[in-house]
Amino acid sequence: MGILEKVNYPEDVKRLSISELYELAEEIREFLLYNIANTGGHLAANLGVVELTLALLKVFDPPKDKIVWDVGHQCYVYKILTGRKQKFNTLRKFSGLSGFPKSKESIYDSFDTGHSSTSISVALGFAVARDLKNEDYDVIAVIGDGALTGGLAYEGLNNAGRYNGKLLVILNDNDMSISKNVGAIAKYLSKVRTKPRYFKLKKAADSLVEGIPVVGKNLSKFVRKVKGSLKYFFFPGTLFEALGFEYYGPIDGHDIERLCEVFKSVKDFERPVLVHVVTQKGKGYEHAERFPEKFHGVPPFDIETGNHLSDNTSKTFSEVLGDKLCELAKRNPKILAITAAMPDGTGLSKFAKMYPQRFFDVGIAEEHAVTFAGALAKEGFKPFVAIYSTFLQRAFDQIIHDVCLQNLNVVFCVDRAGLVGEDGETHHGSFDISYLSLIPNLTLMVPKDTKEFEMMLEFAAFYQDGPIAIRYPRGSCKQVGFYDEIKLSEPEILKEGKNLAIFSIGRHVSMLYDIISKNKLDVTLVNVRFIKPLNTEIIKRIVRIHEKVLIVEDNSVIGGLGEKIKSIAAEERLPKIKHIAIPDKFIPHGSISQLYSMLGMDKGSLTKVIMELIES
Ligand SMILES: Cc1ncc(C[n+]2csc(CCOP(=O)(O)OP(=O)(O)O)c2C)c(N)n1
Ligand SMILES: CC(=O)[C@@H](O)[C@H](O)COP(=O)(O)O
Numbered sequence: 001m002g003i004l005e006k007v008n009y010p011e012d013v014k015r016l017s018i019s020e021l022y023e024l025a026e027e028i029r030e031f032l033l034y035n036i037a038n039t040g041g042h043l044a045a046n047l048g049v050v051e052l053t054l055a056l057l058k059v060f061d062p063p064k065d066k067i068v069w070d071v072g073h074q075c076y077v078y079k080i081l082t083g084r085k086q087k088f089n090t091l092r093k094f095s096g097l098s099g100f101p102k103s104k105e106s107i108y109d110s111f112d113t114g115h116s117s118t119s120i121s122v123a124l125g126f127a128v129a130r131d132l133k134n135e136d137y138d139v140i141a142v143i144g145d146g147a148l149t150g151g152l153a154y155e156g157l158n159n160a161g162r163y164n165g166k167l168l169v170i171l172n173d174n175d176m177s178i179s180k181n182v183g184a185i186a187k188y189l190s191k192v193r194t195k196p197r198y199f200k201l202k203k204a205a206d207s208l209v210e211g212i213p214v215v216g217k218n219l220s221k222f223v224r225k226v227k228g229s230l231k232y233f234f235f236p237g238t239l240f241e242a243l244g245f246e247y248y249g250p251i252d253g254h255d256i257e258r259l260c261e262v263f264k265s266v267k268d269f270e271r272p273v274l275v276h277v278v279t280q281k282g283k284g285y286e287h288a289e290r291f292p293e294k295f296h297g298v299p300p301f302d303i304e305t306g307n308h309l310s311d312n313t314s315k316t317f318s319e320v321l322g323d324k325l326c327e328l329a330k331r332n333p334k335i336l337a338i339t340a341a342m343p344d345g346t347g348l349s350k351f352a353k354m355y356p357q358r359f360f361d362v363g364i365a366e367e368h369a370v371t372f373a374g375a376l377a378k379e380g381f382k383p384f385v386a387i388y389s390t391f392l393q394r395a396f397d398q399i400i401h402d403v404c405l406q407n408l409n410v411v412f413c414v415d416r417a418g419l420v421g422e423d424g425e426t427h428h429g430s431f432d433i434s435y436l437s438l439i440p441n442l443t444l445m446v447p448k449d450t451k452e453f454e455m456m457l458e459f460a461a462f463y464q465d466g467p468i469a470i471r472y473p474r475g476s477c478k479q480v481g482f483y484d485e486i487k488l489s490e491p492e493i494l495k496e497g498k499n500l501a502i503f504s505i506g507r508h509v510s511m512l513y514d515i516i517s518k519n520k521l522d523v524t525l526v527n528v529r530f531i532k533p534l535n536t537e538i539i540k541r542i543v544r545i546h547e548k549v550l551i552v553e554d555n556s557v558i559g560g561l562g563e564k565i566k567s568i569a570a571e572e573r574l575p576k577i578k579h580i581a582i583p584d585k586f587i588p589h590g591s592i593s594q595l596y597s598m599l600g601m602d603k604g605s606l607t608k609v610i611m612e613l614i615e616s
């Protein structure tokens with residue numbers, strides 16, 4: 001019988017010897033591999049934190065002690081060891097375990113995460129709350145080197161650096177974001193990792209200086225000052241020390257004994273401490289060690305070959321962006337491409353290879369990406385900024401203040417719009433139409449399929465100035481096959497009929513087109529295309545001549561297309577209007593088709609609604 005079979009909770013981990021913990025680590029790796037090969041999920045990061053998680057559970061006491069996983073995609077080992085092993089085969093499935101920490105799922109999950117770089121702010125908030133309530137527990141933020149490229153992390157560090165209580169930040173440095181980590185901080189960490197001698201010397205100097213005796217109160221102040229200056233004169237100290245943290249590291253993050261030793265020794269420090277651990281992303285699975293970016297977030301895969309098992313052969317919207325932007329850039333030297341740490345996910349890797357001078361991966365820094373693009377546009381360039389809908393939420397103010405206010409030529413490629421599936425509530429792109437359509441000067445387009453997406457990219461590159469956003473979903477969708485020329489604000493009327501008018505956008509257009517064609521319905525179908533500027537005249541004309549209207553959109557019911565059409569219709573004779581959209585709730589994880597059917601947005605439910613409307 002294996003050790004993992006008997007281990008379910010942190011108490012079970014605490015009982016094990018160090019050598020048993022190593023055995024357990026290997027069993028956990030097998031367990032992760034076997035399960036994630038079936039469910040899909042964030043494999044590489046989890047393989048990298050097995051020993052780190054075991055050491056944390058050996059030394060600390062969750063749920064009393066609060067562990068905050070930054071992003072949270074690396075929390076699987078923690079889930080397995082905090083009572084969720086039996087349900088692990090349901091990971092990321094509808095009604096199953098979430099792929100991220102969820103306080104409603106377990107008392108061991110101290111705070112919900114999914115977006116990057118929040119952990120230090122959260123941990124500091126917990127620490128201050130603890131002090132205010134006179135309670136006693138440890139607070140630990142675990143943040144990756146990629147997450148440390150996000151500005152919010154520095155806001156947290158800056159604030160925490162002047163805090164006087166107990167706070168532990170663990171920097172899990174695997175030299176990788178999803179892709180290779182980028183920027184000055186990544187370079188700095190690499191120096192720290194690869195020059196341990198320098199840091200050993202620094203440690204020796206620290207002890208030497210600490211050895212200078214201190215006598216008398218005033219003298220003590222003076223000597224401390226001198227000590228500090230001496231230390232920083234000879235050895236500039238780590239970035240984190242300069243920010244007010246006690247720094248320990250770099251430490252081998254796969255050495256359980258050493259990790260436990262260090263955690264025990266810093267546990268009672270009444271000040272902020274940062275422990276820098278070095279781990280290997282994908283550890284223990286050859287394919288993931290060699291290609292950690294391919295195994296960051298994986299669909300189900302074959303363990304032997306490492307091949308992803310995905311039946312989708314059509315080109316995704318992201319791939320279309322990559323290809324089309326390369327073509328557009330050839331024709332227009334002013335075109336640039338910007339990503340916030342997602343060159344693969346957004347499809348821009350190809351552009352990066354073809355135009356390295358015109359490609360910018362700015363790290364997990366969506367706010368910066370947008371402001372940076374604004375300035376490039378001001379200087380005559382045409383930046384295309386590709387960011388997932390959910391992460392672009394971070395840059396709401398920058399879109400308004402640094403781009404739209406000055407009517408700058410920035411094109412926002414808003415990927416993963418609408419429901420994304422298995423990543424769930426933190427990742428669905430349910431709000432972009434709501435938060436973008438209220439911004440003056442912005443043109444907002446939604447393609448019905450990938451061919452139309454190409455046409456919109458062409459339109460954005462050559463025919464339209466000012467800020468433009470194009471929102472499109474994860475993956476691919478069925479091609480409709482008919483394409484009117486793209487003209488500013490003009491919808492595409494795909495069918496004209498008498499019994500019902502349907503307004504829709506995005507991937508629902510092809511679904512609706514199929515329903516109408518298959519059932520030979522006498523119905524008008526409008527592919528709205530431009531949410532902004534919305535064509536009020538055409539909408540009014542269509543509303544006037546139909547008794548019944550259906551609006552279908554993959555955006556929140558609040559602030560989406562439906563509300564806009566309803567307010568236009570209100571100025572006319574009001575027809576009977578049915579609006580199908582994402583409800584005003586956070587939508588859980590599951591496959592997109594399961595979620596659509598739960599929300600009545602799948603083909604079957606839409607067919608039923610259309611028939612009922614026609615017959616009513
Ligand atoms: C605001 C935000 N932008 C982008 C992402 C997508 N994302 C998830 S994990 C990740 C890389 C994180 O790297 P790191 O923190 O080093 O963790 P690792 O996977 O290397 O363990 C990125 C870019 C995100 N979750 N949140
Ligand atoms: C954890 C995280 O935020 C990313 O890894 C995200 O899961 C990627 O999503 P895609 O798989 O849609 O690129």
Ligand SMILES: [Mg+2]
Pocket residue numbers: 144145146147172173174175176177
């Ligand atoms: Mg990393």
